[in-house]
Amino acid sequence: MSRDVMIDLQQVSKFYRGQKAPVVENMSMTIHRGEIVVLVGPSGCGKTTTMKMINRLIEPSSGRILIDGTDVTALDGNDLRRQIGYVIQQVGLFPHMSVATNVGLVPKMLGWDRKRIEARVDELLHLVGLEPATYRNRLPRQLSGGQQQRVGVARALAADPPVMLMDEPFGATDPMTRDRLQNEFLRLQDQLRKTIVFVTHDFDEAIKMGTRIAVLGERSRIRQFDTPEVLLAHPADSTVAQFIGGGAQLKQLDLRRVDAIQWDDVPLIRVDKAATGTRRHPDGADGSAALTVDDDNRPLGWISAHDRAIRQGAPEGASQAVTTVEPQATLRDALDAMLASRHGTAVVVDEQGRYAGAVTLDGLMRVIHPTREQDRLDSAVPGQTTGGARSALTPEKR
Ligand SMILES: Nc1ncnc2c1ncn2[C@@H]1O[C@H](COP(=O)(O)OP(=O)(O)OP(=O)(O)O)[C@@H](O)[C@H]1O
Numbered sequence: 001m002s003r004d005v006m007i008d009l010q011q012v013s014k015f016y017r018g019q020k021a022p023v024v025e026n027m028s029m030t031i032h033r034g035e036i037v038v039l040v041g042p043s044g045c046g047k048t049t050t051m052k053m054i055n056r057l058i059e060p061s062s063g064r065i066l067i068d069g070t071d072v073t074a075l076d077g078n079d080l081r082r083q084i085g086y087v088i089q090q091v092g093l094f095p096h097m098s099v100a101t102n103v104g105l106v107p108k109m110l111g112w113d114r115k116r117i118e119a120r121v122d123e124l125l126h127l128v129g130l131e132p133a134t135y136r137n138r139l140p141r142q143l144s145g146g147q148q149q150r151v152g153v154a155r156a157l158a159a160d161p162p163v164m165l166m167d168e169p170f171g172a173t174d175p176m177t178r179d180r181l182q183n184e185f186l187r188l189q190d191q192l193r194k195t196i197v198f199v200t201h202d203f204d205e206a207i208k209m210g211t212r213i214a215v216l217g218e219r220s221r222i223r224q225f226d227t228p229e230v231l232l233a234h235p236a237d238s239t240v241a242q243f244i245g246g247g248a249q250l251k252q253l254d255l256r257r258v259d260a261i262q263w264d265d266v267p268l269i270r271v272d273k274a275a276t277g278t279r280r281h282p283d284g285a286d287g288s289a290a291l292t293v294d295d296d297n298r299p300l301g302w303i304s305a306h307d308r309a310i311r312q313g314a315p316e317g318a319s320q321a322v323t324t325v326e327p328q329a330t331l332r333d334a335l336d337a338m339l340a341s342r343h344g345t346a347v348v349v350d351e352q353g354r355y356a357g358a359v360t361l362d363g364l365m366r367v368i369h370p371t372r373e374q375d376r377l378d379s380a381v382p383g384q385t386t387g388g389a390r391s392a393l394t395p396e397k398r
Contacts, residue, residue: 011028012026012064012065014060022219027050031197032195035212036211041216042243067163084161085163087152087153093140098137103125103155135147153169170205204254211227213228232244253364253367254330262366263356263357271300325349326350
């Protein structure tokens, strides 16, 4: 097997007892190390069954499944499952156990000593954005849905498994939380490079999360297995096209992340609260609206040119809400943020919430009409940004 292949399903079938037809029939699929493969398809087509056969929560009736070259049927099921992270929609946290005990379960089963488990639990909670001192001793019911989901992800990562199975992991959360969890998870994955099989009903989620997407039909028959880009541009048949649904052009915005395009700069006004009263430092502010930021460069609000002229002493007093996106967000997220902003601008902030640049409608148009942009770039110096924010012509996807 090539070293690059991490999971190899070979002619896998599953018959449930008493049923004449298999629910998964001769499914073959190769998944590469470090990619997120998303399984989508109609309800009941066998996505979950396929996934659960990989960690043998469901035994295949026939066929072979290799993980990193080893046939999983040759391994003890419990040992196997300790090496594969598993995240499900209902999270499955033990309600009577603290967050720390839940996250440390697999390391404990693996016989790690107490100190090592504690250190790992804190490291993981930190990684998923939950301050250990605050959350370590809480019970699951003392957490929000999104926080529980983060604990579920931390628990799945506890023993640093190379493979993760995620069955609608963000399905039970509201759209905003879901979006945040997706972005956080993509940021994590940039560091961790796990091999992930991800089941979802939500095609937009598939486009956002997937390195490749497998559109499945009845009995897990693969109708198309391609990158999101190819899938959107060239659906294999009318059933796939129907599944993708309308608005394929707009969905292309789901394919690109904010960190893959050029950002613009906006005029900044630094509000120095440490000084006596409030001073302001216009950083090249011109006649347009400016963004006020604190001394750490965190956005505070927008101030219009008019207000700036009449409120010399207290620019933050006139501020209008800022809508922000992180670099991992999609351009669709940026568009949503823009539409929610009176200034038609999505402010890009780093992990610490500090100003990093801005995505403007002009910037988005340059992406939507790449030919026009290409003409412009052809006559420009390579690597230059339009607003001097930074050069960000990085690859579009992981
Ligand atoms: N234990 C079982 N015994 C018999 N049939 C089962 C069992 N589990 C699942 N099935 C059937 O197998 C088929 C595939 O189920 P599976 O849960 O894999 O589908 P799915 O694509 O994940 O569905 P959904 O999108 O609705 O979650 C379904 O028709 C289901 O009724």
